Amino acid sequence: MNKVAQYYRELVASLSERLRNGERDIDALVEQARERVIKQGS
Structure with a gap:
């Protein structure tokens, strides 16, 4: 599983x-999820 798909699964879970x-x-x-995605992308 690629990194993006794995991260998405973890976030949804x-x-x-x-x-x-x-x-x-x-x-x-949703805001906390958005912040987590932004932090993860840095």
Whole structure:
């Protein structure tokens, strides 16, 4: 699996787990995911 696909799978798994654990602030989840992607790209 290439690096981008692996990172995407990990990100989706992380967001899914947080939703299962009751987090419902979708805007905050998306913003944190965006920050993580930007940090990872640096």
